[in-house]
Amino acid sequence: MNIRKLLIGVTLLMVMLVLAGCGKKTEQVVIYTNADEEAIEVMKEVLDKAGYQDDYILQGMGTSELGGKLMVEGDKIEADLITMSSYFIESSQKEHDMFKELNFETNSLLSYPKYYTPILANTGAIFVNTEVMSEKGLQLPQSIKELTKPEYKDLVSVPSIMDSSTAWLMILSIINEYGEDEGLDVTKALVENCGAHIESSGSGPIKKVRVGEVAAGFGLRHQAVQDSMEGKPIKYIDPKEGNFSLTESIAVVKKGNEDTEELAMKMAETIIKEARSKLIEYYPVALYDGEQVDASNNPENPKEFGEPLTVDLLEEHQKFFKKAN
Amino acid sequence: MHKNKKQATIIYIFIAAVIIMFLFTPLGKLFIYSIENENGGMFDNYSAILRDKEIITAVINSIKISFITALITTMLAFLLAYSVNCTGISKKTKKVIHIGILVPMLLPTITYGFAIIYSLGKQGLITKLFNREIIHIYGFNGLLIGYVIYTLPMAFLLINNSFDYIDKKYILVSKLMQDNFFRGFINTILRPLLGTIAGAFLISFILTFTDFGIPASIGGKYKVISTYLYQVMLGSIPDFNKGSVIAVVMLIPALVGVVLLKYLERYNFHYDKINKSQLIKNRKRDVILAVISILIIVMITSIFVVMFITPFVENYPYNMTFTTRYFTKTIMSNTVIGVFKNSILVAGLTAIIGTIVTYVSAIINTRSDIDKKLKSTIDFTAMVTNSVPGMVLGLAYLFLFNGSDLKGTFAIIILCNIIHFFTTPYLMAKNALSKMNPNWEVTGELMGDTWFKTIIRVVIPNSLTTIIEMISYLFINSMITISAVIFLVTAKTSLLTSKIKELQHYANFNEVFILSILIFITNITFKILSKIFEDKYIRVNK
Numbered sequence: 108m109n110i111r112k113l114l115i116g117v118t119l120l121m122v123m124l125v126l127a128g129c130g131k132k133t134e135q136v137v138i139y140t141n142a143d144e145e146a147i148e149v150m151k152e153v154l155d156k157a158g159y160q161d162d163y164i165l166q167g168m169g170t171s172e173l174g175g176k177l178m179v180e181g182d183k184i185e186a187d188l189i190t191m192s193s194y195f196i197e198s199s200q201k202e203h204d205m206f207k208e209l210n211f212e213t214n215s216l217l218s219y220p221k222y223y224t225p226i227l228a229n230t231g232a233i234f235v236n237t238e239v240m241s242e243k244g245l246q247l248p249q250s251i252k253e254l255t256k257p258e259y260k261d262l263v264s265v266p267s268i269m270d271s272s273t274a275w276l277m278i279l280s281i282i283n284e285y286g287e288d289e290g291l292d293v294t295k296a297l298v299e300n301c302g303a304h305i306e307s308s309g310s311g312p313i314k315k316v317r318v319g320e321v322a323a324g325f326g327l328r329h330q331a332v333q334d335s336m337e338g339k340p341i342k343y344i345d346p347k348e349g350n351f352s353l354t355e356s357i358a359v360v361k362k363g364n365e366d367t368e369e370l371a372m373k374m375a376e377t378i379i380k381e382a383r384s385k386l387i388e389y390y391p392v393a394l395y396d397g398e399q400v401d402a403s404n405n406p407e408n409p410k411e412f413g414e415p416l417t418v419d420l421l422e423e424h425q426k427f428f429k430k431a432n
Numbered sequence: 433m434h435k436n437k438k439q440a441t442i443i444y445i446f447i448a449a450v451i452i453m454f455l456f457t458p459l460g461k462l463f464i465y466s467i468e469n470e471n472g473g474m475f476d477n478y479s480a481i482l483r484d485k486e487i488i489t490a491v492i493n494s495i496k497i498s499f500i501t502a503l504i505t506t507m508l509a510f511l512l513a514y515s516v517n518c519t520g521i522s523k524k525t526k527k528v529i530h531i532g533i534l535v536p537m538l539l540p541t542i543t544y545g546f547a548i549i550y551s552l553g554k555q556g557l558i559t560k561l562f563n564r565e566i567i568h569i570y571g572f573n574g575l576l577i578g579y580v581i582y583t584l585p586m587a588f589l590l591i592n593n594s595f596d597y598i599d600k601k602y603i604l605v606s607k608l609m610q611d612n613f614f615r616g617f618i619n620t621i622l623r624p625l626l627g628t629i630a631g632a633f634l635i636s637f638i639l640t641f642t643d644f645g646i647p648a649s650i651g652g653k654y655k656v657i658s659t660y661l662y663q664v665m666l667g668s669i670p671d672f673n674k675g676s677v678i679a680v681v682m683l684i685p686a687l688v689g690v691v692l693l694k695y696l697e698r699y700n701f702h703y704d705k706i707n708k709s710q711l712i713k714n715r716k717r718d719v720i721l722a723v724i725s726i727l728i729i730v731m732i733t734s735i736f737v738v739m740f741i742t743p744f745v746e747n748y749p750y751n752m753t754f755t756t757r758y759f760t761k762t763i764m765s766n767t768v769i770g771v772f773k774n775s776i777l778v779a780g781l782t783a784i785i786g787t788i789v790t791y792v793s794a795i796i797n798t799r800s801d802i803d804k805k806l807k808s809t810i811d812f813t814a815m816v817t818n819s820v821p822g823m824v825l826g827l828a829y830l831f832l833f834n835g836s837d838l839k840g841t842f843a844i845i846i847l848c849n850i851i852h853f854f855t856t857p858y859l860m861a862k863n864a865l866s867k868m869n870p871n872w873e874v875t876g877e878l879m880g881d882t883w884f885k886t887i888i889r890v891v892i893p894n895s896l897t898t899i900i901e902m903i904s905y906l907f908i909n910s911m912i913t914i915s916a917v918i919f920l921v922t923a924k925t926s927l928l929t930s931k932i933k934e935l936q937h938y939a940n941f942n943e944v945f946i947l948s949i950l951i952f953i954t955n956i957t958f959k960i961l962s963k964i965f966e967d968k969y970i971r972v973n974k
Binding site: 144 | 553554555568570571652653663666667669670749750766767770840922923924926934936937938939940
């Protein structure tokens with residue numbers, strides 16, 4: 108075989124590959140989201156169904172990572188469209204004035220600022236792996252505080268508020284119920300019991316409970332409901348301290364490119380109009396006119412925090428959590 | 433033979449410009465960021481870090497675990513190399529050891545953590561096999577296992593290579609002189625290898641200290657410096673000054689290591705003539721070492737077995753029915769296809785351009801007439817690129833090119849990779865080129881060929897195997913790196929490794945493993961193809 112020919116062949120192949128990679132120059136809408144896998148799946152589904160399958164790139168990331176990007180980069184962010192915890196959208200808008208007003212009707216139950224509208228609401232709860240519980244001879248916990256008992260040592264998993272907004276739901280419950288002082292003791296004991304099982308992602312604890320790495324955890328209520336319906340050995344418990352909720356919303360970034368902005372706006376509308384019917388199954392909180400929630404999905408003990416949720420409050424609560432470590 | 437001076441100088445200037453632009457300027461910028469402060473104090477940022485308990489803990493943790501890793505890795509690597517070189521273990525077994533140890537090099541470190549969790553965790557494959565948890569894996573233990581697996585291949589290659597230069601005749605002589613085992617061992621093996629062994633220790637230490645993939649996936653509460661840097665830069669309250677200070681701190685052990693390595697070179701033993709003498713037969717020794725070596729290899733590979741099982745069953749470990757559902761779904765998804773293409777593009781271009789840049793640099797250094805001082809600057813560059821951790825380089829790029837058109841492009845990732853991986857292919861080329869007949873250029877000139885023509889007609893064809901090795905090295909390393917690119921990738925330029933990092937957020941192990949398999953298969957295929965190509969080439973030339 109002629110070496111030179113082979114070399115030329117290989118080089119040509121590589122060059123073709125490169126050209127194939129660079130040649131495609133259509134502007135795609137970049138979507139950044141802190142949503143969970145289930146929600147991302149639904150959003151992808153409705154966008155694909157509406158014929159957008161090649162028009163977008165969807166990038167998931169942690170709440171704190173996306174939050175950091177929003178606060179630092181402002182409208183220089185790569186994303187054209189974001190879905191994110193509402194308090195972060197509000198704070199970054201205040202800082203950078205970076206979102207466009209939505210140009211479609213939403214019919215939301217509550218009123219929201221013009222530049223965002225919620226896609227879902229998250230509710231927190233405790234969940235347990237019943238197999239591990241009976242194996243270890245543990246009683247079903249009724250409150251977050253019960254998870255601080257010594258028998259739960261190394262058998263509890265909770266998310267860290269440094270990276271996850273789900274963790275905030277837990278901290279809100281604790282501070283609301285016990286105040287800052289006793290709350291700190293509860294959090295300290297909880298962190299102690301978790302050992303290595305403090306997760307950076309909100310879905311970390313449920314995964315660990317699911318595979319039996321730990322017996323109990325705190326996380327998103329709907330995930331546990333889903334697991335238990337699928338027949339996994341998972342039970343969900345609404346804690347005595349209350350179920351708190353946070354909304355995640357969608358917003359279009361002002362990028363100065365009208366075509367992409369318009370496309371992003373249309374995608375936002377598609378997600379709000381088409382995805383809600385499915386999203387409400389996973390996140391059973393009614394947000395728009397005419398939405399129905401199955402009774403079994405309603406948390407037993409819904410509560411609201413005394414102060415408005417802002418990034419500043421989050422930072423305060425992050426410091427609170429750090430003190431407990 | 434002064435004709436090439438002008439041409440070589442032009443090429444030299446070009447390479448120097450690239451290196452100044454993409455190595456020294458970003459690092460300079462990083463340094464400026466690290467001393468920049470609103471209050472004006474030059475080292476305020478540094479003294480703030482010294483007072484930060486969390487950072488100090490992270491640094492101490494990193495040093496501690498790197499030291500222990502290096503210790504274990506060096507001992508294991510030595511044991512394996514000794515078994516391969518100084519025993520009568522069968523050729524086949526030696527081959528198994530040799531290939532087995534290289535498996536981890538084809539996978540990104542971020543995969544190791546997930547593989548360890550699913551092998552040794554409460555529901556892990558190995559745990560199930562033994563019916564109990566062997567060790568607690570989150571934090572220190574898991575990290576240690578991961579780091580040892582990660583650094584062992586490199587340490588082994590280094591020591592194994594040096595065994596070639598040991599004259600085994602002396603082992604025989606020592607035996608004949610009735611030295612006891614230890615005396616003989618120390619004098620004939622350990623002494624001459626001391627430089628290399630220390631080198632292997634240092635390399636393991638540096639690799640561990642600067643790796644990001646393993647702690648990202650299995651670190652647990654055990655904070656090390658690289659995860660800390662990531663959190664500072666990409667957490668909810670990013671702090672660029674703090675980040676740059678940590679990056680500079682991360683440079684220190686690496687720089688110290690490189691200086692030490694340079695120093696250690698002196699201690700390397702050189703025999704003038706290597707005798708291929710027969711080894712002394714010792715059946716007991718052979719059996720024991722063979723068992724231990726195979727055990728090490730089995731332990732390493734068994735960690736990765738799980739990667740090929742979980743994505744192919746319904747619901748690990750509860751429902752073990754075979755399914756290709758997840759695999760097909762992942763492979764068919766638009767996102768994965770796109771990311772896979774991105775990875776191939778980046779690895780392919782890094783391999784091609786990187787090989788050209790490093791090869792040309794080596795040519796200038798070994799086969800041109802430019803000034804000796806200029807030549808030594810290339811060696812200096814290779815030393816610097818070797819000591820800059822990928823994460824630090826990536827961060828430096830982020831700082832320097834943030835406002836420029838390069839931000840968010842494939843070009844910046846490829847450039848970062850080329851600089852990051854510069855050293856090894858450069859040294860490969862340099863070694864090969866300096867061994868070639870120095871008179872070729874003169875002969876070429878006498879025959880009326882220009883310098884270029886001689887290079888193209890004679891030098892390149894004669895170093896084709898090295899070139900293939902360089903391409904292969906660059907390609908595979910670009911496929912598996914995460915630390916160098918983690919700050920540079922965007923949604924549009926996402927790579928397989930950064931996608932794995934993203935999937936970690938959802939603890940989606942199936943997809944993590946499927947993407948890892950994709951990387952593994954790609955790398956194996958590339959390795960096999962280059963081997964076929966090499967064999968064919970060598971045969972043609974014989």
